[in-house]
Amino acid sequence: MHLTIGRRARLTVLGAGLITAAAVALSATGPALADTTDTGGTATITIPRSYIVHLAKSGVVLLAGAPSTSSYTAGPGNFSSTDAYTLPVTGGNGEVSNFYGTVDLGGTLVVISAAHSQTATITDLKINFFNGTLTGVIDGAARPVTIAYISGNLSSSTGTGTETFTATQLAFGARAAAALNTALGTTVFARATNLGSLSTTYDVTVS
Amino acid sequence: MRKLMKIAASAAVLASAVTLIAGPALADPVNGSGSPVTPKETDVVSVGSDTSEYLVDQLAFDYNKSHSTGPRLYSWDAVNPVTGLTDNIKTKFGCTAIVRPNGATAGLTAFYANAKTSDGKHYCIDYVRSARGRSSTDPAKGPGGVTFVALAKDAISYAANATTNAPHNLTTAQLNAIYTCTATAWNQVGGTSTDTIQAFLPQTGSGLRTSFLKAIGVATPGSCVNSSVQQNEGTDPQFKGNADALVPYSVAKYISQRYHSAKCGVKPTATQNRFGCDEHGAFILNSVNGTKPTTGTGTGTTINPLFSAKFINAIYDVVRWAQTRDNIPAYLEPFFASAFATTRGWICSNTTARQDLINYGFLPTPFCGTGS
Numbered sequence: 001m002h003l004t005i006g007r008r009a010r011l012t013v014l015g016a017g018l019i020t021a022a023a024v025a026l027s028a029t030g031p032a033l034a035d036t037t038d039t040g041g042t043a044t045i046t047i048p049r050s051y052i053v054h055l056a057k058s059g060v061v062l063l064a065g066a067p068s069t070s071s072y073t074a075g076p077g078n079f080s081s082t083d084a085y086t087l088p089v090t091g092g093n094g095e096v097s098n099f100y101g102t103v104d105l106g107g108t109l110v111v112i113s114a115a116h117s118q119t120a121t122i123t124d125l126k127i128n129f130f131n132g133t134l135t136g137v138i139d140g141a142a143r144p145v146t147i148a149y150i151s152g153n154l155s156s157s158t159g160t161g162t163e164t165f166t167a168t169q170l171a172f173g174a175r176a177a178a179a180l181n182t183a184l185g186t187t188v189f190a191r192a193t194n195l196g197s198l199s200t201t202y203d204v205t206v207s
Numbered sequence: 208m209r210k211l212m213k214i215a216a217s218a219a220v221l222a223s224a225v226t227l228i229a230g231p232a233l234a235d236p237v238n239g240s241g242s243p244v245t246p247k248e249t250d251v252v253s254v255g256s257d258t259s260e261y262l263v264d265q266l267a268f269d270y271n272k273s274h275s276t277g278p279r280l281y282s283w284d285a286v287n288p289v290t291g292l293t294d295n296i297k298t299k300f301g302c303t304a305i306v307r308p309n310g311a312t313a314g315l316t317a318f319y320a321n322a323k324t325s326d327g328k329h330y331c332i333d334y335v336r337s338a339r340g341r342s343s344t345d346p347a348k349g350p351g352g353v354t355f356v357a358l359a360k361d362a363i364s365y366a367a368n369a370t371t372n373a374p375h376n377l378t379t380a381q382l383n384a385i386y387t388c389t390a391t392a393w394n395q396v397g398g399t400s401t402d403t404i405q406a407f408l409p410q411t412g413s414g415l416r417t418s419f420l421k422a423i424g425v426a427t428p429g430s431c432v433n434s435s436v437q438q439n440e441g442t443d444p445q446f447k448g449n450a451d452a453l454v455p456y457s458v459a460k461y462i463s464q465r466y467h468s469a470k471c472g473v474k475p476t477a478t479q480n481r482f483g484c485d486e487h488g489a490f491i492l493n494s495v496n497g498t499k500p501t502t503g504t505g506t507g508t509t510i511n512p513l514f515s516a517k518f519i520n521a522i523y524d525v526v527r528w529a530q531t532r533d534n535i536p537a538y539l540e541p542f543f544a545s546a547f548a549t550t551r552g553w554i555c556s557n558t559t560a561r562q563d564l565i566n567y568g569f570l571p572t573p574f575c576g577t578g579s
Contacts, residue, residue, distance in 0.1 A: 036516070097340055098519045099360060099574045130512060132573025151547035153533040154357075154577035157348065158340075165577075168532065169547055 038092040041162075041202030043105050043127060045134075045170065048196055049081035058188040059115030068107025082196070085109060087125060089202040094129050096156040096163045103127040103202060109136070113184035120183040122147065127165075127200060134170060134198065138179045146173035148195055161203055170195040235264070235288050236281035239271030241481075246299045248324040250279045251542060254298065254307070255314025255336035256414050257285035257438050258361060258457045259522045261483035262567040263336055268481065269559050270542070280542060282336070285309045286437070298332055301325035310438075311337035311414030315345065315525060318353075333539065335525040338414030338457070339421075341579060346528075354534045354578040355523040356543045358554065359459075359569035362510045362519050363419045364500040366441060366456035366490040372400035373453050376494040379423055379517065385453070386420070388429025393451070400451075406431060407445070407454035409438030415520075419455035422517040439464075441488030442471075458500045458510050461492055462568030466506050480566055510570045522569065534578045545576025552576050 047062070055062060064070040068087040075081040087105040094103035105125040112119050122136040124144060132151070135144040152169030174191035181189050234243040236252075246252050253263060260282065267280040286309055287294045295304040301324035308314035314335040322331040338361065346352035365382065367373040374397040377385075381397065384390035385406050393400040408428060409416045415438050420428065428434070436443045439460040446452050464487040469475040471484035492500045496515040501508050512519075524543050529536040533548055544552035554560045555575035564571045 093516065095516060096579075098516070098521045099357070099572050099577075100516045100519050129574070150573065151545065153548045154545050154574055155534065156357075156574075156577050156579045158579070171547075 036093060036095060036204040038089055038094055038103050039203045039205050041089040041200065043087050043089060043103065043125075043198065043200035043202075045085045045087075045195070046082045046197045046199070047085070049075075049083065051193075051195065052083050055188055058186055059113055060184060060186060060188055061112050061114065063110040063112065065108030065110045065121065068105075068109070089200065092126065094127060094163075094202075095204075096129065096165045097158045099129045099132075101129055103129070103200060111180060111184060113186055116185035118184045120180055127198070133173070136176070138176065139183055141179070145175040145179060147176045148172055148198075150198060152197070161205070162201065163204055164199070164201040166197070166199040168197050170198055233288065235284050237264070237268060238279065239268060239273075241268065244279075244281070245297065246279065246281045248299055248301050248326060248329040250281055250299060251333045251539065252298050252331070253282045253314075253334045253336050253524070254296075254317060254332055255285070255525075256311045256338045256522070257309070257409075258338035258415050258460055259336045259358070259569075260284045261463065261480065262359075262459075262563060262569060264482040265480065265563045265567060266554055266560055269557075269563060270553055273559070277541075278538075283307060291437075299324055299329070302331035305331075308335075308412070310410065310412035310416075311335065311339055311525075312417065313412035318525065319346065330527075333526070334543070337523040337525050338520065339417040340521060340523065342417070348528055348534060348579065350528065350530075352528045353525050354528050355525050356535060357572065357574050357577040357579070358522050358524055358543075359564045359575065360510065360512075360519060360572050361460075361522050361569055362458040362500055362514050363415060363422065363455050364458055364492045364495055364514075364518060365453045366461070366487075366492055367453045368446065368448070368450060368489045369491050370448075370450055370489075371452075372398050372402050372450045373404075373493065374398050376497060378496050379515070382423040382495070383425055386423060386425045386428050386432055388431035391431060402451045404431075404453070405433065405449060405451045407436050407452060408432055408434045409436060409455070410434060413438045415439070415455060415457055418520045422520075440486045441490035442486045443488075446488060446490070456490065456492060457568075458492060458514075459568030459570075461487055461490070462501065462508050462510070463566070466508050467566050467568070483567075509565070510568070512570060521572075533576065535576075543576060546573075548576060 064085050070085045072083050087107040090104045090106040092104040093101035095101050109122040120139050122138055124137040126135050133146045134148045136147045137144045148170035150167045152167050154167050156165045172193040177189035177191045238244045263282040267282050270280045293307050293309050296307045297304045308317045318332045318335045341355050372393045390396050439457050464485045467480045468483050468485045469479050495518050498515045499511050500514050502511045503509050526535055526539050528534050540550040544550050546556035561571050
């Protein structure tokens with residue numbers, strides 16, 4: 001069994017002398033420096049053509065609701081061709097440096113079932129750095145659900161006023177899959193299905 | 208780089224002057240049976256942070272216990288666990304002895320030297336434990352550079368004795384004033400005492416120190432600040448009965464020490480942490496910006512995930528950048544990659560490893576394995 005003693009590593013005292021500096025009275029309840037606020041940028045959900053085709057075979061299509069946009073990029077194969085849904089960052093306090101807070105996304109994702117003439121709209125999308133999810137509200141429900149779990153190969157960076165984060169996988173959340181199936185009268189959505197990838201770049205300010 | 212080497216050398220000289228207290232601890236690193244070993248050239252070895260040293264000791268112990276083939280995982284503590292000193296270590300068989308790096312910055316300095324084993328095939332240090340994120344002086348995330356791989360979340364609060372003149376809550380601005388020495392008495396920061404504040408910091412190689420100063424917006428501490436204490440040790444004699452002392456403290460290490468560790472010099476029970484001991488002394492952790500650093504009670508105490516945002520602090524394993532999907536070298540991905548990466552990392556995906564994180568006070572994060 002490993003035992004450890006209390007260490008007594010005592011470096012030579014550096015600058016231990018106390019000085020009397022100019023007195024600057026500070027209120028006990030004085031304002032803290034504000035946390036960062038997310039002020040701009042975008043998040044992009046990139047879905048492989050193979051999944052778009054999978055939905056289409058069940059008569060289901062996915063559209064971007066303004067101000068979000070979608071853009072198709074042709075590649076050499078089914079997985080290389082992608083449809084990218086880009087949503088504006090509209091606020092939040094998400095921090096990639098310590099995986100704290102949420103990033104608010106504008107726009108909507110609109111899911112239409114041609115076979116059953118039904119539409120479901122996903123609003124209030126957020127990237128949640130506390131629990132590693134992409135959440136949203138389906139058809140105005142009272143509570144958001146986990147649209148996808150952020151996973152795969154993960155990468156982040158923080159620059160001067162800019163933060164970026166990428167994940168190579170988005171695993172469909174069970175409740176979201178069930179809610180969409182119910183709303184659209186399909187069974188095409190399944191939990192843990194890899195929807196694609198996520199990347200976001202946004203600006204932060206500290207006030 | 209030359210400047211950093213000078214800093215490391217200075218730290219070694221200073222450390223040689225410290226007091227020695229012997230105890231019944233074992234030398235490090237240890238294998239899956241708890242016995243001290245010299246790592247082989249092919250093993251995976253770390254140096255660096257004090258904050259995560261015992262956690263990584265435990266992770267290495269559990270990994271080695273559960274894997275009978277392949278490279279072993281080893282970790283050198285920030286200081287010698289037997290003597291409490293900064294000694295010379297040969298990180299692997301066939302490596303030249305170096306001054307044991309005390310803290311993340313010292314560990315990174317040694318890491319950037321890229322020393323190899325005598326056969327020239329393997330690095331002497333494979334990864335560095337860090338309680339701070341990337342700084343502008345670290346090599347970029349790219350060819351020839353490094354990747355900071357997230358391991359878990361910690362938090363930093365300020366600790367003071369249970370009997371203290373320090374307020375039980377301070378704002379970021381007040382902490383800034385204390386550590387820039389513009390506030391020198393407790394009644395200037397919400398206390399009632401006119402006593403002089405005794406602000407302490409860990410030594411300059413400490414990642415915890417760097418992260419704390421960044422959180423409170425201080426580039427260079429004032430001359431009233433005492434930087435003579437080893438981090439995360441409430442038992443330092445300078446704190447004993449000192450009602451005017453405050454020092455930044457790893458919340459994870461505090462939780463580990465106070466709620467999961469045996470008294471120092473006493474054999475841990477089966478339910479206590481194998482590595483480290485209770486060094487919190489008479490310290491309590493205090494609130495920052497009106498938020499408490501912990502939630503829960505007893506062994507159920509955890510970091511408050513909603514603790515003031517700037518004081519939540521990720522801990523990292525720093526590896527050499529590689530042209531892989533996650534920029535972690537392929538031979539290290541089985542250890543450090545995310546739970547859902549192409550090659551799953553043991554630390555981010557194994558249930559024992561997750562429990563280790565909790566037992567040592569850290570918050571697991573789904574972003575374990577994120578490279579930055």
